[in-house]
Amino acid sequence: MYFQLTDEQKMILDMTRKFAEEELKPIAEEIDREHKFPTESVKKMAELGLMGMVFPEEYGGAGMDYVSYSIAIEEVSRHCASTGVVMSAHTSLGTGPIYYFGTEEQKKKFLTPLAQGEKIGCFGMTEANAGSDSAGTRTTAKLDGDHYIVNGTKNFITNGREADVAVVLVRTGEHKHKGLSMMIMEKSMEGYSVGKVEDKLGIVGSSTTELIFEDVKVPKENLLGNEGEGFKIGMHTLDSGRIGIASQALGIARGSLEESIEFAKAREQFGQAISEFQAIQWMIADMATRLDAARLLTRRAATLKDKGDVRFSKEAAMAKLFASETAMWAATKAIQVHGGYGYTKEYPVERYFRDAKITEIYEGTSEIQRLVIASSLLRQK
Amino acid sequence: MNVAVIMKQVPDTEALIKVAPDGSGYVKEGVKFVMNPYDEFGVEEALKNKESAGASEVTIISMGPERTVEAIRTGLAMGADKGVLLKIGDDEYTDAMGVAKALADELKAGDYKLIYCGKQAIDDDMAQVGPMVAQLMDIPCVSVVTSVELSGDKAVCTREIEGGKEVFEVTLPAVIACQKGLNEPRYASLPGIMKAKKKPLDIKDAKLEAAKSEIVKWENPPERPAGRILEGDDPAAKAAELVKALREEAKVI
Numbered sequence: 203m204y205f206q207l208t209d210e211q212k213m214i215l216d217m218t219r220k221f222a223e224e225e226l227k228p229i230a231e232e233i234d235r236e237h238k239f240p241t242e243s244v245k246k247m248a249e250l251g252l253m254g255m256v257f258p259e260e261y262g263g264a265g266m267d268y269v270s271y272s273i274a275i276e277e278v279s280r281h282c283a284s285t286g287v288v289m290s291a292h293t294s295l296g297t298g299p300i301y302y303f304g305t306e307e308q309k310k311k312f313l314t315p316l317a318q319g320e321k322i323g324c325f326g327m328t329e330a331n332a333g334s335d336s337a338g339t340r341t342t343a344k345l346d347g348d349h350y351i352v353n354g355t356k357n358f359i360t361n362g363r364e365a366d367v368a369v370v371l372v373r374t375g376e377h378k379h380k381g382l383s384m385m386i387m388e389k390s391m392e393g394y395s396v397g398k399v400e401d402k403l404g405i406v407g408s409s410t411t412e413l414i415f416e417d418v419k420v421p422k423e424n425l426l427g428n429e430g431e432g433f434k435i436g437m438h439t440l441d442s443g444r445i446g447i448a449s450q451a452l453g454i455a456r457g458s459l460e461e462s463i464e465f466a467k468a469r470e471q472f473g474q475a476i477s478e479f480q481a482i483q484w485m486i487a488d489m490a491t492r493l494d495a496a497r498l499l500t501r502r503a504a505t506l507k508d509k510g511d512v513r514f515s516k517e518a519a520m521a522k523l524f525a526s527e528t529a530m531w532a533a534t535k536a537i538q539v540h541g542g543y544g545y546t547k548e549y550p551v552e553r554y555f556r557d558a559k560i561t562e563i564y565e566g567t568s569e570i571q572r573l574v575i576a577s578s579l580l581r582q583k
Numbered sequence: 584m585n586v587a588v589i590m591k592q593v594p595d596t597e598a599l600i601k602v603a604p605d606g607s608g609y610v611k612e613g614v615k616f617v618m619n620p621y622d623e624f625g626v627e628e629a630l631k632n633k634e635s636a637g638a639s640e641v642t643i644i645s646m647g648p649e650r651t652v653e654a655i656r657t658g659l660a661m662g663a664d665k666g667v668l669l670k671i672g673d674d675e676y677t678d679a680m681g682v683a684k685a686l687a688d689e690l691k692a693g694d695y696k697l698i699y700c701g702k703q704a705i706d707d708d709m710a711q712v713g714p715m716v717a718q719l720m721d722i723p724c725v726s727v728v729t730s731v732e733l734s735g736d737k738a739v740c741t742r743e744i745e746g747g748k749e750v751f752e753v754t755l756p757a758v759i760a761c762q763k764g765l766n767e768p769r770y771a772s773l774p775g776i777m778k779a780k781k782k783p784l785d786i787k788d789a790k791l792e793a794a795k796s797e798i799v800k801w802e803n804p805p806e807r808p809a810g811r812i813l814e815g816d817d818p819a820a821k822a823a824e825l826v827k828a829l830r831e832e833a834k835v836i
Contacts, residue, residue, distance in 0.1 A: 209653075213660055213776045221770050251773030264773035 205501050207273075214270045218277035221250065227281040233407040234553050239364055240285045240407050247278075247285075248319025253292060257301050261309055263317040268442070268504040272449040276497075279453025280460075283557035284407025286453055290446030291360040291408075292316070295565075296323020299369045299384060299439050303427045312367055312386055324361040325443075326370035326387070326413050327436055329354070334570050336371065337379050337433060341415060343372035345422070350374075350385065352418040355397065360564070362411030363396050365389060370413075371436055374429045382432030386424040393418035404556030441515050443565045444522035445507065448500040451522075451529035451561040455496065458529070458536035458554050459489040465540050465549070476539075485539055489532045496525040516578040523571035526561035533558040586629040586638045587695040588663070589686050589716065590622040590645045592654035593706040606800045608675055618654040621701025623768040624761035628731060629699050630662045631766065636733045638697070640664045644689055646682055646789055648673055659779040660771035666782065669789035677707065678794035683715035685789050691720060695756060697738070702727050702760040710760075717758035725751050726760035 207215065226243055233240055247253055255271045257263025271293070279286030297316040300308055300323075315321040332338035341354025352372055359368070368387045375381030387394060397412030427435055463486060466477035476482050499521040506514035533555040537544035544551045562568045594600060595615040602609055618626070632638035643658040645651050646669040655666035669685050676682070690698060698717075703710035710726070717724030725740040729748075732739040736755045741748050743762055771779070811828075813821045829836050 209656070210776055210780065212653075213656065213771065213779070214773065216657070217660075217771045217773075217776065249772065250770055255773060259774070265777065266773060 205498065205505075207269075211267075211270050211273060214266070215273050215277065217250070218252070218274045219280075221246075222277045222281045226278060226285055230282040230284075231547075231550070231553070233282060233284055235547075237401075237406040239409060240282065240288065243282070243285050244288060244319065244322075247289065252278075252289065253319030254297065254317025255293065257297065257313060257317040261301070261317050262314040267508045268445060269501055269508060272445055272452075272500055272504045275446055275449035276452040276456065279450040280457050281453075282407065283450055283454050283554070284405045286450040287360060287405050287408045287447075288322075288364075290443065290450055291325065292319075292323045292365075294443040294446045295325030295439055296361065296365065296367065296369060298442050299325075299426055299435055300386065302438065303384070303431075303435050304386075305423075307423065308386060308426070316367060321366040322361055322364045323367045323369065324359050324365035324413075325439065326356040326359055326368045328356060328358045330357050333358075334567055336436060337382065339371050339373055339382060341370065341372045343374050343383060343385060343420065345374070348422050350420045350422065350425070352385070352387065352393075352415045352420050354415050356413040356415075357398075358400065358410050358564075359413050360408055360410055362413055363399055363409035368394075368413060369426065369439075370415075371432050374432075377430075379433045380430045382436070383429045384426040384432040384435045385420050386426060387415070387418065387420055391418050391420065403559060404553070405560055437515075440565055441518045442507065444518040444571075445500060445503050447561055447565045448496070448503070448518075448521040448525035451525035451558070452493065452497050452500060454529040454554050454558045454561065455489070455493045455525070455532040458532040458551060458558075459486065459493055461549070461551050461554075462486055462489065462536045462539040465543075469541075482539060485535045489535060492524075492528040493532065496521070496528045499524050516575055519566070519571040519574040519578075522561075522566065523568055523575070526558075527568060529558040529561050530555075584632075584636075584638045584696045585640050585642065585694055586632055586697045586699070587642045587644055587690055587693065588622065588625045588629050588658065589690075589698060589700040589712070590625070590643050590654060590658060591619045591701075591704045591706075591712075592616050592645065592647050592651040593619045593704050596620065596705060602801045602803050606802060608798075608801055616650060616654065618657050619701050619704045619706075621703060621705070621761055621763070622699075623701075624763065624765045625699030625701060625759075626658045626661055626663060627766045627768040628759075628761060629697070630769070632697065632733060633662070642667060642693065642695070644686060645669070646676075646685055647671060652784060652786070655784060656779050657771060659782045659784070660775040661769055662775060664782060666784040668784065668786045670786055671789050671791065675798070676789075676791060676794065677798055678796050679709055679711040679715060680795050681791050681793075683712050683719055685791060686712065687716045687719035688790070689787075690716065696736075697733075697755060698722075698758045700758065700760050702762050713758050713760040720756075720758075722756050722758060723753040724758040724760065725753060727762045728759050729762050729764045731759060731765070 251264035254263035255266045259265045300313050316323045343350040343352045374383040393416040395414045397414045400410040469476045503517040503521040536551040595617045598614045629641040641663040642665040643663050644667045700713040714724045727742045728740045730741040
């Protein structure tokens, strides 16, 4: 079990690394400073096939495997974590459910424009009262003839402002879990509006918003799967999404490591480069080791997902948990290596620190990941 | 109209190059190899010709060791149709004339109206192979080209010269050696990367003559000495001291 990349994966790594260095790096600071959605970058990524990597070519995707997808998200996030989450949320959360659970008609109508990056997708699960407790969803969908009437408010939705299509968790029945269903909604539907846009600590290039539904008429044909399958679809979607976020965290951690190495070699104190000091060397060694470990966990989860017929929830949770905690730790150490300079906007590490924190929270907090892992282990006798 | 791009695989411009302890070459282990950046302009121009000027097929031809196929595949992923590797063993073969002869033989076997290459390779900076190939094929060569306009069997090429530009009109076939600014090479798209493995890539043993020139030794450039700061309060005195140092020590004026 040695993770050798295939020739194609190596080419994808080279291409996305080059793209990130030439297109994303030069504007990352501006995106952060101005809280700008990376519209131009997303357009270029769509042209290269990066906004629908894992979906089949017949639906406008690039037909890639999840390991390639993980590589691409890491490369993008190395220079711009905001762009990385836009890509991951759009692909795994916004488009994934339609691919895995949609009918042929739903795929033709929604999957293709999303995979081609012509439309942006988002995942409407979280509510003010339903974060970790996602089954606490109160948004309702009442069947009325040939359509559902949806009422409620979603909150903290990544890509909320830009999304044309939203895959939304709604309550169609009383039972806490089995009363939930998943629906495809469109921004163009009457009564669908984007509410508050959060002013966040990090990943400020990506929009995090409320979605407000007031008597939105959603055609019956937009139900994903069957009534009552919403929670199951949600959990399946999050398993894949976790690989995406783990990959984003890898990018942030790697950025922290690379910037630290460069700074330490250049910065002199006490007559030598600070990279000569053991304290700095140990920080770099630990950053690199944890990064490698996180990457191996992430590649393993992606490989299992690619196998297709095996459960990978535990492995995906481990990858997301470890990679996110590594990113936060590495970014904190990176500022430390940079000293006072790391605390200023002149260097990118303060942005990595701000961007890293959310990876420990969204798509399942570290606490939830630990519960997923523990319950997987305690279930077995 | 068939178009060829002659390409060389070179170390990445960011790679740290170390001279081998015995001066016989540079250490290749751990070095990342890429398509010569100037050759990328050639690939891009060939692809543009295919898209809008009626070129039908783009072939990438390269001479090098086995690892060169990676660089050829990059070109295929960008959109080229075929690749040819003239394979050499692991030993260095650096004689430009020998390389040019092998490439010219391969090119003569095809029917290429346009042959693009980079103006120079960024490893040895010799800038010889393109013009040598043209000479061996008895066709014109325009180098340091920053724009190409095709019209029937002619090409109008603008080349950069010191302080200006020259505009040439050549009758095809011709060799065009590309300069930065000719175009913006495209990224390989994901569909392109997937298609690349299915495109034909011929690997042939390069037929090489005995080298007419060889590199006898590699050396590091002399260590840059530390800079010196001229002290003192009087700018005029410091200026005089600077002029003296430039004249007597650095010997540049």
